[in-house]
Amino acid sequence: MKSFLRLLASVATTLLGLLLVTFVISRFLPADPVLAVVGDHASESTIAAARVRLGLDQPIIVQFWLYLKNVLQGDLGESIRTGLPISQELMRVFPATLELATVGTLIGVILGIPLGVWAAVRKDTYIDHLVRFFGLIGYSVPIFWLGLMGLLVFYAKLDWLPGPGRLDFGYEEIVTPVTGLMTVDTLIMGDMDLFKNALGHLILPASLLGYFSLAYISRMTRSLMLGQLRQEYILTARVKGVPERRVIWKHAMGNILVPLLTVIALSYGNLLEGSVLTETVFAWRGLGLYITDSIFGQDMPAVLGGTIVVGAIFIIINMLTDVAYRVLDPRAR
Amino acid sequence: MKPFLRTALQGSLAAVAILASSVAAQAKTPADTLVMAYVIDDMISLDPAEIYEFTASEYMANTYDRLVVIDPANPSQLKLQLAESWSVSDDGKVFTFKLKPNLKFHSGNPITAEDVEFSMERFVSLDLNPAFIMTQFGLSKDNVKDKVRVKDPQTLEVELDAAYAPSFFLNCLSFTSVVVDKKEVASHEANGDWGHEWLKTNAAGSGPFIFKSWKPNESLLLEANESYWDGAPKIKRVLIKNVTESATQQLLLQKGDIDIARNLTGDQLAALKKDPNVKFQAYPKSTLWYAGLNTKNQYLAKTEVREAMKYLVDYEGLQKTMFNGTGVVHQTFLPDGQLGADNQTPYKLDVAKAKELLAKAGVPNGFNVTMDVTNKTETRELSASMQNTMAQAGVNLIIKMADNKTTLTKYRASEHDIYLGQWGSDYQDPHSNADGYLNAPLAKRNVWQSPEREAAVLAARDEKDSAKRAQMYMDLQKMALKESPFIIMFQQVETIALRKNVDGFVVGPSFDLDLYKDVVKK
Numbered sequence: 013m014k015s016f017l018r019l020l021a022s023v024a025t026t027l028l029g030l031l032l033v034t035f036v037i038s039r040f041l042p043a044d045p046v047l048a049v050v051g052d053h054a055s056e057s058t059i060a061a062a063r064v065r066l067g068l069d070q071p072i073i074v075q076f077w078l079y080l081k082n083v084l085q086g087d088l089g090e091s092i093r094t095g096l097p098i099s100q101e102l103m104r105v106f107p108a109t110l111e112l113a114t115v116g117t118l119i120g121v122i123l124g125i126p127l128g129v130w131a132a133v134r135k136d137t138y139i140d141h142l143v144r145f146f147g148l149i150g151y152s153v154p155i156f157w158l159g160l161m162g163l164l165v166f167y168a169k170l171d172w173l174p175g176p177g178r179l180d181f182g183y184e185e186i187v188t189p190v191t192g193l194m195t196v197d198t199l200i201m202g203d204m205d206l207f208k209n210a211l212g213h214l215i216l217p218a219s220l221l222g223y224f225s226l227a228y229i230s231r232m233t234r235s236l237m238l239g240q241l242r243q244e245y246i247l248t249a250r251v252k253g254v255p256e257r258r259v260i261w262k263h264a265m266g267n268i269l270v271p272l273l274t275v276i277a278l279s280y281g282n283l284l285e286g287s288v289l290t291e292t293v294f295a296w297r298g299l300g301l302y303i304t305d306s307i308f309g310q311d312m313p314a315v316l317g318g319t320i321v322v323g324a325i326f327i328i329i330n331m332l333t334d335v336a337y338r339v340l341d342p343r344a345r
Numbered sequence: 346m347k348p349f350l351r352t353a354l355q356g357s358l359a360a361v362a363i364l365a366s367s368v369a370a371q372a373k374t375p376a377d378t379l380v381m382a383y384v385i386d387d388m389i390s391l392d393p394a395e396i397y398e399f400t401a402s403e404y405m406a407n408t409y410d411r412l413v414v415i416d417p418a419n420p421s422q423l424k425l426q427l428a429e430s431w432s433v434s435d436d437g438k439v440f441t442f443k444l445k446p447n448l449k450f451h452s453g454n455p456i457t458a459e460d461v462e463f464s465m466e467r468f469v470s471l472d473l474n475p476a477f478i479m480t481q482f483g484l485s486k487d488n489v490k491d492k493v494r495v496k497d498p499q500t501l502e503v504e505l506d507a508a509y510a511p512s513f514f515l516n517c518l519s520f521t522s523v524v525v526d527k528k529e530v531a532s533h534e535a536n537g538d539w540g541h542e543w544l545k546t547n548a549a550g551s552g553p554f555i556f557k558s559w560k561p562n563e564s565l566l567l568e569a570n571e572s573y574w575d576g577a578p579k580i581k582r583v584l585i586k587n588v589t590e591s592a593t594q595q596l597l598l599q600k601g602d603i604d605i606a607r608n609l610t611g612d613q614l615a616a617l618k619k620d621p622n623v624k625f626q627a628y629p630k631s632t633l634w635y636a637g638l639n640t641k642n643q644y645l646a647k648t649e650v651r652e653a654m655k656y657l658v659d660y661e662g663l664q665k666t667m668f669n670g671t672g673v674v675h676q677t678f679l680p681d682g683q684l685g686a687d688n689q690t691p692y693k694l695d696v697a698k699a700k701e702l703l704a705k706a707g708v709p710n711g712f713n714v715t716m717d718v719t720n721k722t723e724t725r726e727l728s729a730s731m732q733n734t735m736a737q738a739g740v741n742l743i744i745k746m747a748d749n750k751t752t753l754t755k756y757r758a759s760e761h762d763i764y765l766g767q768w769g770s771d772y773q774d775p776h777s778n779a780d781g782y783l784n785a786p787l788a789k790r791n792v793w794q795s796p797e798r799e800a801a802v803l804a805a806r807d808e809k810d811s812a813k814r815a816q817m818y819m820d821l822q823k824m825a826l827k828e829s830p831f832i833i834m835f836q837q838v839e840t841i842a843l844r845k846n847v848d849g850f851v852v853g854p855s856f857d858l859d860l861y862k863d864v865v866k867k
Contacts, residue, residue, distance in 0.1 A: 093561070175597055295593055301562075
């Protein structure tokens with residue numbers, strides 16, 4: 013109970029701090045948020061009225077307090093640009109990002125860990141160099157360029173994969189959002205063609221994000237694994253005649269699992285914030301694009317709403333990682 | 346261990362490959378649906394009393410009807426839409442409109458003069474972004490009830506505070522006389538808001554298309570109005586998808602996954618010229634690219650300096666390289682197509698001439714000056730070119746790049762030296778730009794207002810003889826070319842790229858004249 017309360021307090025403090033910083037920064041921008049709602053010909057009185065309506069005439073402390081009060085009541089406010097409830101808009105964009113990030117991370121884990129292990133076992137051979145080089149490209153090539161090239165090759169030239177968007181244009185409108193995850197919703201509808209279509213649209217952007225997390229995960233796996241392979245217990249196991257596969261995947265892997273989990277969780281968290289560039293290239297209306305658009309549109313309530321989601325993601329992932337530690341690491345039990 | 350690892354890797358790669366092949370692209374755009382990629386992130390409201398943005402105007406034009414509209418084929422002419430006829434009283438103050446018979450809204454309700462009255466009252470009383478277009482005729486929250494009068498179910502009267510040029514009032518009405526369904530809207534009224542909260546995300550019109558859904562920044566779906574009074578549209582549906590990346594729009598069009606790409610750059614249009622499946626439609630829009638020179642600045646206060654700077658832009662070169670079909674050189678404040686527009690382009694890049702003028706102004710060695718630029722591809726390229734050519738005569742542009750809202754905040758407060766941007770006419774009448782550039786808001790922002798110029802602008806506005814009115818605008822443009830603090834450079838040309846099988850899309854001089862009704866897919 014005590015630890016739960018402590019956890020709750022730390023979550024609240026983190027979110028509060030995050031909001032305060034975002035809020036203060038937003039008020040230091042030289043742009044006037046009222047501009048977003050009134051036109052070029054607005055009279056002084058229209059401008060003043062809009063300022064009052066948006067609550068911008070109050071001192072900043074009061075504005076923040078009013079905002080907090082609403083948030084605590086579950087009301088994230090309305091978007092300045094569209095007048096729609098922000099919670100409703102976030103419910104629409106977040107699942108898009110969640111779907112992409114989850115599949116991306118899966119790809120990163122499924123390919124990244126074996127590659128990292130392979131490179132560690134074959135340290136300093138051409139395989140090791142190849143894996144590291146492959147990872148380096150993932151780090152250094154701009155994702156924007158890689159995304160467009162991917163579309164050009166697999167969509168425009170080879171016709172292997174469908175293009176941008178979450179479904180072929182014209183079909184998205186017939187899917188009733190239940191979870192907001194396109195693959196799940198099409199399955200719920202029981203339409204296998206649409207499900208395949210959704211999956212097809214997911215492959216390219218998810219592989220792109222997967223490549224990034226793969227680059228990170230394989231590199232970390234390699235160095236963690238190398239650290240273990242130098243240990244004496246490995247030598248002991250080998251001397252005892254334990255099969256090599258067991259030495260690597262049970263003994264060594266068992267020991268790097270906990271730090272590796274942190275690596276994966278961090279990488280997942282990063283993808284969940286939404287990758288603006290990937291979302292732009294693939295016309296994928298996710299969280300990253302939503303927050304960026306809102307910043308450019310001076311839509312502060314929307315930016316703050318997005319910030320809360322990002323903050324909550326990190327807190328939840330941290331908590332889950334903590335739980336997983338306890339399961340995986342006997343000392344933490 | 347080795348075989349295991351290899352199996353794992355091969356296994357996962359194979360899984361991806363199988364997935365990929367089983368879901369290869371199959372569907373192209375449905376034959377009865379027009380699919381269009383279009384950046385619609387400026388759309389903030391669907392209420393005709395609030396709509397003022399480019400893409401929302403286009404939405405309005407296709408889902409609502411107006412009393413009168415501009416003829417897209419001939420923008421200096423008006424066409425009757427819901428009105429069967431109009432007339433003006435002898436004193437020039439009272440306009441009478443007679444409605445066509447048997448018109449119906451999407452709801453099935455008949456369109457009557459009462460709906461028109463309601464729509465006008467609503468437009469003025471809500472006092473949102475475009476309301477100034479009507480309030481400039483002396484209509485206000487307090488008097489609109491008396492000034493707009495129903496004579497009989499088919500006839501409506503509007504009384505103005507003075508006698509304006511009839512063409513001026515009607516040109517304004519061509520944007521503002523959208524008629525909404527009174528019964529429908531009034532039933533959604535809350536706290537005396539004229540149904541605004543509801544209409545922001547809903548529709549109550551009579552146009553060729555019926556609004557189906559809008560996901561802000563994501564998509565807009567319209568459906569054909571099968572019983573449209575002027576003939577049903579030939580396609581069943583219009584789907585607009587917000588694709589912000591123009592390179593992505595290009596790929597989608599080439600693959601046939603969209604029928605029309607709206608936001609391609611000059612480079613991309615040039616690349617598409619080789620594609621046999623793609624064609625183009627272009628129309629000059631009433632939007633001008635210009636630089637506003639703040640006369641508060643000691644150098645920019647001098648007429649010779651301002652004129653010198655007009656000689657320091659590489660108009661020809663930019664048209665060829667940067668605009669490449671998306672803009673033409675235009676130097677006067679009235680865009681081509683409007684009454685009285687003067688299309689002369691006296692300024693060319695002429696460094697010697699500029700130096701001469703600078704010497705005359707007492708700054709032979711040039712000067713430093715800042716320019717606020719919005720961080721967008723076009724403005725970045727344009728400002729870089731200007732920086733380069735201006736430097737040749739010693740005018741050193743210090744470019745300050747920021748996002749749109751930041752530069753605009755500064756500009757509105759007249760805290761800039763030079764502002765580089767675009768200005769689009771508010772309505773298709775020369776008064777919009779004449780007033781904008783010579784009086785307010787642009788002349789005001791650049792501290793160049795004067796009672797004489799204001800009087801001249803108003804005189805041109807009220808001249809009833811169209812030929813005389815046009816001549817007055819010609820004279821004002823000639824004056825502004827030389828003296829004004831505006832380096833007007835280009836008129837925007839909207840070039841859209843379409844699949845070869847798409848016909849009948851109308852691209853008009855302004856976005857409220859881009860029409861989908863006659864689109865066919867063969």
